[in-house]
Amino acid sequence: DGGITQSPKYLFRKEGQNVTLSCEQNLNHDAMYWYRQDPGQGLRLIYYSQIVNDFQKGDIAEGYSVSREKKESFPLTVTSAQKNPTAFYLCASSIIGQYPNYGYTFGSGTRLTVV
Amino acid sequence: DQQVKQNSPSLSVQEGRISILNCDYTNSMFDYFLWYKKYPAEGPTFLISISSIKDKNEDGRFTVFLNKSAKHLSLHIVPSQPGDSAVYFCAASVYGGSQGNLIFGKGTKLSVKP
Numbered sequence: 001d002g003g004i005t006q007s008p009k010y011l012f013r014k015e016g017q018n019v020t021l022s023c024e025q026n027l028n029h030d031a032m033y034w035y036r037q038d039p040g041q042g043l044r045l046i047y048y049s050q051i052v053n054d055f056q057k058g059d060i061a062e063g064y065s066v067s068r069e070k071k072e073s074f075p076l077t078v079t080s081a082q083k084n085p086t087a088f089y090l091c092a093s094s095i096i097g098q099y100p101n102y103g104y105t106f107g108s109g110t111r112l113t114v115v
Numbered sequence: 116d117q118q119v120k121q122n123s124p125s126l127s128v129q130e131g132r133i134s135i136l137n138c139d140y141t142n143s144m145f146d147y148f149l150w151y152k153k154y155p156a157e158g159p160t161f162l163i164s165i166s167s168i169k170d171k172n173e174d175g176r177f178t179v180f181l182n183k184s185a186k187h188l189s190l191h192i193v194p195s196q197p198g199d200s201a202v203y204f205c206a207a208s209v210y211g212g213s214q215g216n217l218i219f220g221k222g223t224k225l226s227v228k229p
Contacts (some may be wrong), residue, residue: 006158033216040124042221043159043204090158103149103206103217106158 002027006091006107013078013085013114021076021110023091032074033104035090036060043090049074050096078112085114118142119207121220129228134192136223138205141186145207149217150179150190153202162203163190195227 004025013019023032034046045058049068063082068074074093078085088111092104120139128134138148146167151159165172165179165188172179178191192199202224206217 040221043219045216048216088156103151103161103164103208106160108158109156111156
């Protein structure tokens with residue numbers, strides 16, 4: 001079955017360390033996205049990519065970096081510059097230009113806790 | 116400034132009754148709207164959508180209403196069931212927009228009591 005996989009589900013890191021969250025999809029979707037969810041904040045866009053080797057900053061990109069070397073993969077690195085990295089991170093993918101569409105397919109998320 | 120607003124952070128209803136979740140938007144260019152349902156520690160899942168050429172879309176117990184003049188949409192769940200307890204996100208997009216991105220509201224937590 002096609003889907004989008006995030007790993008790991010839970011991640012603990014010490015303050016000051018970089019950490020990379022994995023996101024892989026086998027849906028042949030063009031676009032991929034990273035969101036962060038905090039209580040009362042909804043879903044906030046970190047980065048998105050519509051094509052391999054290209055990505056754009058979202059609303060809260062500071063302290064994060066991404067790469068898109070393959071269509072299937074869009075890893076997110078939370079750097080030590082991110083001041084408040086503890087959050088629930090969601091990856092999503094979508095087809096571009098399909099209308100009507102079902103929007104995004106989301107992964108199951110990664111809970112990052114920085115201690 | 117928020118383009119998609121869900122002004123009620125939470126809603127509590129009795130099992131069997133109607134749940135009405137509301138969403139307002141400010142960008143008149145939005146032409147496609149979606150509702151997602153999210154359980155704790157899981158990713159959101161698509162629930163129902165509506166394009167701006169319609170004012171109603173129905174799928175089983177779920178109906179979405181769109182009032183373009185008021186820039187308002189609502190999700191009706193009838194009858195509500197305990198398994199409907201989750202956070203519901205409203206999202207909007209512009210077809211063919213430069214990003215094709217969805218703009219999400221902050222969500223409404225629905226609690227359905229047995």
